Amino acid sequence: MFQHASDVRSFVRLYPVVAALLLVHIAAWLLFSLSLTALEPIWQYAVGTNGAIRHGECWRLVSPIVLHRDFHHMAANSLSLWLFGPWLERALGKRKFLFLYIGGGIGANVATLFLLPPLYTHVGASGA
Template sequence: MFFLRTESFREFLRFYPVISSIVVIHIIIFLAVNVSMDIRQLLTGWNFAILVHDQYWRLFSSIFVHIQPMHLLFNTFSLILFGPALEAMLGRFKFILAYLGAGVIANIATLYLADLATSNVGASGAIFGLFGIYLYLLFMRPELIDANSRQIIVVIVIVGLVLTFRPGINIYGHIFGLIGGLAIGPIIFARYKGRFRL
């Protein structure tokens, strides 16, 4: 089962440097925004600040901001569980583009579809982007995914979508993160020759 992590801590750091770096960034920013309200206000994806004051960096920075411990743990755990296969397949550069691309797409959707006062934080849009990429592989490049992994992908996407429709969840971010991943999939896998298989 490919999504079961069996590496040691040192092996994980060596095999998946991008994911390891993102986890460290998550933790550092989590501590920073809970110590300093100024840093929190500077990095949060606040629609009003983006549209009225042209603070477009918030479309990127908010991907790494987590204020609640459970939000941090859930998104970081999801990244550690589901990110390594794609980092191994795509390499560092393409994985970064895919991850940030899906996260920004999710935040742009939130920017234009949600209320001007909406404040958005978290890696959920980028995580759902990974799910969208897996769905693309499932339907368009099935030769890259074994039967067990296919079942896991379907279950995870269904559960993720069901959990999306709860109070306090950025529905736009989740849905458009998934759509963003589906759109990014054919671009980043256009020249992929199947050197690695799930």
């Protein structure tokens, strides 16, 4: 299997893609949770909304991957990434792992688009 690095610096060196994704998850959550009122228009522009995607706003298939509705949601997604990401990054390599992560997130958002109603909104990296 794999062993997690004993310190942050070693973890970043061994698993740079996982570390970068974790940083993006945490930074996005902090940014939007600390100033959601001021950033509400950006949040609304980035969140996955099925009706908007159907009207051509295709970035909404990607942007929800790094957004989370609350701390527990972000923590659960980040914990999964921290637990399983290093093994996958090492097994697949950096590029393939990143492609799998983003592709999985987009795939989950496409499934949401087809399976749920137009007014449904979605965020998170659970599908990634």
